[in-house]
Amino acid sequence: MVPLPPLELEDAKEDTFLETTFRIEGGRIRHWLKNENPRGGPTKVWRYHHFASYCSYEQKRATLMACMKKVRAMASDRGVLYPSAVQKMEEFRRLSYPIAVLRGVCT
Numbered sequence: 001m002v003p004l005p006p007l008e009l010e011d012a013k014e015d016t017f018l019e020t021t022f023r024i025e026g027g028r029i030r031h032w033l034k035n036e037n038p039r040g041g042p043t044k045v046w047r048y049h050h051f052a053s054y055c056s057y058e059q060k061r062a063t064l065m066a067c068m069k070k071v072r073a074m075a076s077d078r079g080v081l082y083p084s085a086v087q088k089m090e091e092f093r094r095l096s097y098p099i100a101v102l103r104g105v106c107t
Helices: 057-074 078-094 099-106
Strands: 020-025 028-033
Touching (some): 028 057, 057 078
8 A cells, every 4th residue: 555645735815714705895704614615716626426426415415505505604694695505505616516406405
């Protein structure tokens, strides 16, 4: 077995703390779920099962539902909720989740 190299710490970003990205606007803190896979950009981080994976449909749908609930809980307001949710849905769309499944989670 080939030993793996030791883990390295990454530099923190100025606008991110743990899983939250934030911005101060007009004396107000706006925050949303951090996403390293921006819409339309390259996939940097793989987190979830491809829709064609062996996992059960129920597990895939539960994961998707939990992710969307987390997006909602982490958003400070509707203005940041929508772009954050669209980014997360795009991430699942790239994993071949059917539009009907994505739409069903949003209703």
